[in-house]
Amino acid sequence: LYAPLVRQGNPVIFMDERSAEMTKYAANAFLATKITFMNEIANLCEKVGADVDAIRKGIGTDSRIGKRFLFAGIGYGGSCFPKDVQALAKTSSENGYEFRMLNSVMAVNEDQKTKLIPTIKAHFNGDLKGKKIAMWGLAFKPYTDDIREAPAFVNIEKLLRAGASVRVFDPIAMPASKAYIEFLEKEQSQKPKEEQLDYSSVYFANDIYDAADEADALLLMTEWKEFRMPSWNVLKKSMNNPLVLDGRNIYDKTEMKELGFDYEGIG
Numbered sequence: 001l002y003a004p005l006v007r008q009g010n011p012v013i014f015m016d017e018r019s020a021e022m023t024k025y026a027a028n029a030f031l032a033t034k035i036t037f038m039n040e041i042a043n044l045c046e047k048v049g050a051d052v053d054a055i056r057k058g059i060g061t062d063s064r065i066g067k068r069f070l071f072a073g074i075g076y077g078g079s080c081f082p083k084d085v086q087a088l089a090k091t092s093s094e095n096g097y098e099f100r101m102l103n104s105v106m107a108v109n110e111d112q113k114t115k116l117i118p119t120i121k122a123h124f125n126g127d128l129k130g131k132k133i134a135m136w137g138l139a140f141k142p143y144t145d146d147i148r149e150a151p152a153f154v155n156i157e158k159l160l161r162a163g164a165s166v167r168v169f170d171p172i173a174m175p176a177s178k179a180y181i182e183f184l185e186k187e188q189s190q191k192p193k194e195e196q197l198d199y200s201s202v203y204f205a206n207d208i209y210d211a212a213d214e215a216d217a218l219l220l221m222t223e224w225k226e227f228r229m230p231s232w233n234v235l236k237k238s239m240n241n242p243l244v245l246d247g248r249n250i251y252d253k254t255e256m257k258e259l260g261f262d263y264e265g266i267g
Contacts, residue, residue, distance in 0.1 A: 137222025
């Protein structure tokens with residue numbers, strides 16, 4: 001069974017069941033911590049005037065650290081990282097040990113998901129009522145339709161609560177996202193009227209340009225390759241306001257400013 005894998009030099013390690021389970025949780029929790037650490041560095045970079053992308057390249061040359069999982073952004077999502085971090089923290093608590101680092105990782109990641117909301121509010125003097133916000137990306141990462149724990153939906157909620165409407169597009173996660181929005185709409189009907197959100201103002205666009213049509217701002221949530229090289233000239237003409245908030249740092253700040261866009265990334 002394992003012969004094709006072992007042939008490539010991958011080791012098979014035998015251990016007890018407890019250790020095997022803990023190894024899986026520890027691996028994902030460590031990677032989630034690595035991501036969160038870089039997000040904290042990015043947040044500090046904004047305060048002191050440093051560039052998190054340069055720092056990523058610098059520390060990535062250290063073989064003890066490595067180059068992977070050093071990209072700052074709007075937090076991790078999906079099924080594995082959130083679930084395993086929570087499971088490890090819960091196991092710790094049940095056994096009388098407080099895993100303080102993981103509790104901090106979860107708290108920071110939750111805050112990081114909506115990192116761009118204060119930025120977009122600041123551009124409109126704190127008032128988003130009536131604003132159209134384009135959102136590119138709904139899946140928690142590229143090449144999947146998995147929307148579990150995806151930052152996009154936390155941001156959609158925040159924007160709706162602020163009085164904005166949202167125009168969204170994702171290359172493959174649209175069906176799953178529509179189903180989830182329908183679920184949220186039904187869920188809202190069970191709440192008191194003053195607490196209900198109008199999810200009907202979420203528009204599912206046909207493509208990236210349809211999403212950005214007459215938008216007051218564009219938020220990038222997922223680093224799909226389809227979003228990396230759009231026609232910025234077309235977008236500048238079609239958007240009401242040339243504001244781009246890059247939650248995954250895939251665009252070049254200098255280039256965006258030369259194209260006439262107000263641009264904000266992470267860190």
